[in-house]
Amino acid sequence: MEYCKISEALRKKEGEEVKIRGWIYRKRSSGKIAFIVVRDSTGIIQTIVEKKNVSSEEFKNARKALIESSVEIEGVIHEDERAPGGREIHVKKFNVVGFAEEFPITEYQSVEFLLDNRHLWLRSRKLTEVMKLKAKVLRLIRQWFDENDFYEVTPSVITTNAAEGGATAFEFDYFGQKAYLSQTAQMYLEALIFSLERVWSLTPSFRAEKSRTRKHLTEYWHLEAEEAWVDNEGNMKIQEELISHVCQNIVKIARDELEFLGRDIESLKQIEPPFKRVKYKDAIKKLQEKGFEIKWGDDFGAPHERALVEGEEKPVFITHFPVEAKAFYMKISPDGKTVECADMLAPEGYGELIGGSERSEDIDSMIARLRQQGAKVENYEWYFDLRRYGSVPHSGFGLGLERLIMWLAKLDHIRDATPFPRMLRRAYP
Numbered sequence: 001m002e003y004c005k006i007s008e009a010l011r012k013k014e015g016e017e018v019k020i021r022g023w024i025y026r027k028r029s030s031g032k033i034a035f036i037v038v039r040d041s042t043g044i045i046q047t048i049v050e051k052k053n054v055s056s057e058e059f060k061n062a063r064k065a066l067i068e069s070s071v072e073i074e075g076v077i078h079e080d081e082r083a084p085g086g087r088e089i090h091v092k093k094f095n096v097v098g099f100a101e102e103f104p105i106t107e108y109q110s111v112e113f114l115l116d117n118r119h120l121w122l123r124s125r126k127l128t129e130v131m132k133l134k135a136k137v138l139r140l141i142r143q144w145f146d147e148n149d150f151y152e153v154t155p156s157v158i159t160t161n162a163a164e165g166g167a168t169a170f171e172f173d174y175f176g177q178k179a180y181l182s183q184t185a186q187m188y189l190e191a192l193i194f195s196l197e198r199v200w201s202l203t204p205s206f207r208a209e210k211s212r213t214r215k216h217l218t219e220y221w222h223l224e225a226e227e228a229w230v231d232n233e234g235n236m237k238i239q240e241e242l243i244s245h246v247c248q249n250i251v252k253i254a255r256d257e258l259e260f261l262g263r264d265i266e267s268l269k270q271i272e273p274p275f276k277r278v279k280y281k282d283a284i285k286k287l288q289e290k291g292f293e294i295k296w297g298d299d300f301g302a303p304h305e306r307a308l309v310e311g312e313e314k315p316v317f318i319t320h321f322p323v324e325a326k327a328f329y330m331k332i333s334p335d336g337k338t339v340e341c342a343d344m345l346a347p348e349g350y351g352e353l354i355g356g357s358e359r360s361e362d363i364d365s366m367i368a369r370l371r372q373q374g375a376k377v378e379n380y381e382w383y384f385d386l387r388r389y390g391s392v393p394h395s396g397f398g399l400g401l402e403r404l405i406m407w408l409a410k411l412d413h414i415r416d417a418t419p420f421p422r423m424l425r426r427a428y429p
């Protein structure tokens with residue numbers, strides 16, 4: 001007999017024979033009977049091991065095996081309303097593959113303890129559902145890019161350019177030369193549009209974030225796209241379509257995960273283009289009206305971001321930030337004071353999901369802005385070449401995958417959107 005997944009076993013009828021394997025999730029036993037709930041990647045099922053139905057060795061092992069022991073079980077399906085999923089297995093064969101030592105994680109544990117034991121805590125139901133959701137979101141993102149003529153590319157994450165500012169760049173010695181862990185793949189994607197026109201990539205990005213917040217990791221998965229012949233408005237259209245595609249379809253393919261995580265399905269179904277566009281200067285006005293002490297030139301913090309999406313069901317774009325507030329590569333608007341950029345803010349106060357812009361084609365203005373930041377301009381020569389040899393208007397954006405998951409899964413903290421979160425003072429396990 002072949003092994004079947006637990007989700008399949010839960011669909012079988014009274015009296016059918018099944019063979020499953022997995023890990024002990026819960027158990028209790030008394031003299032002649034053991035109730036053992038087993039989990040696999042698809043769900044949980046209760047099994048009943050009775051002394052009279054198995055060998056004495058098997059019964060002894062069933063009583064002895066602790067939670068998280070791995071097991072193979074053969075038996076007969078019995079329909080029972082009281083069992084989780086309405087089915088249980090009456091066991092005929094019970095084999096312990098690996099006896100577990102006493103599992104260190106019990107019901108109430110501190111956040112630090114759970115992070116120290118992340119390699120084991122990944123087995124929890126919550127993290128399992130989040131990781132399934134993340135895989136499904138990636139499937140939808142890939143599908144959308146495939147259907148919209150983008151090529152997936154594989155840029156390097158070792159670079160001599162700290163494009164998003166030296167302050168948050170992880171620096172290291174690359175055979176005697178100063179190099180950085182990449183903060184963005186953007187500049188490499190820009191090089192690739194001259195042959196492929198529309199490209200995207202998924203890479204880790206690194207930010208030496210020294211503040212503790214709920215929304216910052218020092219390493220996150222960065223989904224970036226770059227498009228030739230596209231302006232800032234066209235760039236926003238691409239982003240709102242991508243995000244809407246994910247929302248419209250994730251409710252179809254990850255309903256169980258979303259419901260377990262407490263996400264209201266209906267709210268995601270509402271998300272479709274167009275998203276509201278608000279200019280930075282109007283956002284500042286709105287915040288001032290709400291009583292915030294904020295002025296032209298200031299960046300938004302979490303409370304500002306939350307206030308800006310208050311009452312909104314869909315994400316909102318904030319566009320045209322001041323030149324000084326944004327990176328050197330953004331195209332300066334005709335007013336000379338703002339840039340052709342857009343940040344997409346998630347509803348419900350989950351903050352910035354996407355940062356994007358049209359790219360500058362003016363080498364002198366980029367050099368001036370780099371100098372102001374104290375960057376080493378020589379390192380950007382290759383990037384300026386892209387403007388020298390057949391430059392075209394182009395735009396792109398970067399989406400923080402864990403930010404997207406945090407919003408979709410309604411997580412309190414971004415660390416739970418990734419299996420091994422890297423944060424200030426946390427690189428183990």
Ligand code: 4AD
Nearest residue numbers: 184186216217220224353354355396397398400403
């Ligand atoms: O806004 P950012 O810094 O933009 C860029 O890096 C551009 N070069 C992207 C591009 O145009 N190709 O970062 C983009 C997104 C943010 O909107 C946010 O979702 C996420 O990356 N992000 C982080 N996510 C988790 N932890 C951090 N420390 C993050 N920093 C940025």
Ligand code: MG
Nearest residue numbers: 343352354355
């Ligand atoms: Mg940003």
